[in-house]
Amino acid sequence: xxxxxxxxxxxxxxxxxxxxxxxxxxxxxxxxxxxxxxxxxxxxxxxxxxxxxxxxxxxxxxxxxxxxxxxxxxxxxxxxxxxxxxxxxxxxxxxxxxxxxxxxxxxxxxxxxxxxxxxxxxxxxxxxxxxxxxxxxxxxxxxxxxxxxxxxxxxxxxxxxxxxxxxxxxxxxxxxxxxxxxxxxxxxxxxxxxxxxxxxxxxxxxxxxxxxxxxxxxxxxxxxxxxxxxxxxxxxxxxxxxxxxxxxxxxxxxxxxxxxxxxxxxxxxxxxxxxxxxxxxxxxxxxxxxxxxxxxxxxxxxxxxxxxxxxxxxxxxxxxxxxxxxxxxxxxxxxxx
Numbered sequence: 001x002x003x004x005x006x007x008x009x010x011x012x013x014x015x016x017x018x019x020x021x022x023x024x025x026x027x028x029x030x031x032x033x034x035x036x037x038x039x040x041x042x043x044x045x046x047x048x049x050x051x052x053x054x055x056x057x058x059x060x061x062x063x064x065x066x067x068x069x070x071x072x073x074x075x076x077x078x079x080x081x082x083x084x085x086x087x088x089x090x091x092x093x094x095x096x097x098x099x100x101x102x103x104x105x106x107x108x109x110x111x112x113x114x115x116x117x118x119x120x121x122x123x124x125x126x127x128x129x130x131x132x133x134x135x136x137x138x139x140x141x142x143x144x145x146x147x148x149x150x151x152x153x154x155x156x157x158x159x160x161x162x163x164x165x166x167x168x169x170x171x172x173x174x175x176x177x178x179x180x181x182x183x184x185x186x187x188x189x190x191x192x193x194x195x196x197x198x199x200x201x202x203x204x205x206x207x208x209x210x211x212x213x214x215x216x217x218x219x220x221x222x223x224x225x226x227x228x229x230x231x232x233x234x235x236x237x238x239x240x241x242x243x244x245x246x247x248x249x250x251x252x253x254x255x256x257x258x259x260x261x262x263x264x265x266x267x268x269x270x271x272x273x274x275x276x277x278x279x280x281x282x283x284x285x286x287x288x289x290x291x292x293x294x295x296x297x298x299x300x301x302x303x304x305x306x307x308x309x310x311x312x313x314x315x316x317x318x319x320x321x322x323x324x325x326x327x328x329x330x331x332x333x334x335x336x337x
Contacts, residue, residue: 001066001155001206002088015094019045023101030105036117037104041097044156047085048093061086065152066128066206068135080128086154096156103163114238118231119166120159123213127158130216131209153203158210164188165214188214 023041027033050058059082066083070076087093108116135151138144164187168175171184178198182190188211196204277286280294293300 001153001157001203015090019094034108036113037108048087067152068132068149083154084156099160114235117234123159123162126213127162127210130212131206148205158206161207161210162214169218
């Protein structure tokens with residue numbers, strides 16, 4: 001999360017192709033493609049690029065800066081939530097998205113998309129809330145208002161620090177943070193200090209809020225054994241959104257099974273296909289009810305050469321083919337030559 005005393009807009013650095021190449025390379029090698037991580041990457045990038053067809057729908061950055069004073073004064077939830085998806089410049093965006101790519105793939109692969117989406121939503125609210133609480137506390141208790149209470153900040157790094165805490169919570173090994181070897185479970189704290197040393201204008205309070213949110217989230221998860229209400233909401237929304245696709249897929253799949261179902265070639269086939277299909281007695285190929293000749297071997301349906309699969313399994317097992325295998329092969333070749 002980057003902060004500035006007053007709102008400033010991004011510059012360009014030409015680093016987006018690097019992000020695109022890294023994302024494609026990572027997803028190409030994965031057998032299962034984590035959709036929530038991809039969605040978060042796309043959302044942050046589209047908000048930054050502001051394509052023409054989305055520009056009227058995306059608020060300007062001046063409307064969503066995270067500013068504790070304005071959020072509390074106007075009860076501005078837009079600033080509270082949307083500020084995390086805005087970035088100042090390409091290095092800011094690319095650095096955060098590369099971090100999200102790595103952390104998101106590891107966490108979503110291990111815990112599943114629904115739980116990961118639930119966790120991201122929870123950590124987003126918690127990290128922003130903790131940051132707001134810290135800024136207000138410094139203002140009320142120490143009258144320390146200028147540096148934090150009135151600062152403007154944007155970026156996804158608060159959530160990323162929280163994800164880092166969750167990812168490394170059970171780690172027992174060591175890791176390198178900007179060349180400094182530290183215990184992995186404390187890597188987020190080391191990064192907090194080092195980032196502030198090398199990038200003084202980074203939002204210290206936003207990053208600290210992310211770390212504390214991650215710790216609080218892990219404490220809550222360990223003490224609560226019931227169903228995750230956020231995960232239930234996410235699962236319900238996902239099912240509602242994807243219902244039309246699942247419905248169409250079911251219809252297409254059902255029709256495909258009815259028309260192109262195939263039995264096992266050979267005698268004594270006992271399988272049952274869908275409705276409106278007849279099975280050739282000679283080669284056991286499942287044909288559409290509209291066909292009168294077997295598509296595989298050319299045998300006719302009439303005269304006992306085929307039967308309706310809908311008539312039952314007992315019917316299918318009572319037939320056996322009188323054609324030799326050589327004759328079956330010859331008919332197939334003639335049929336498809």
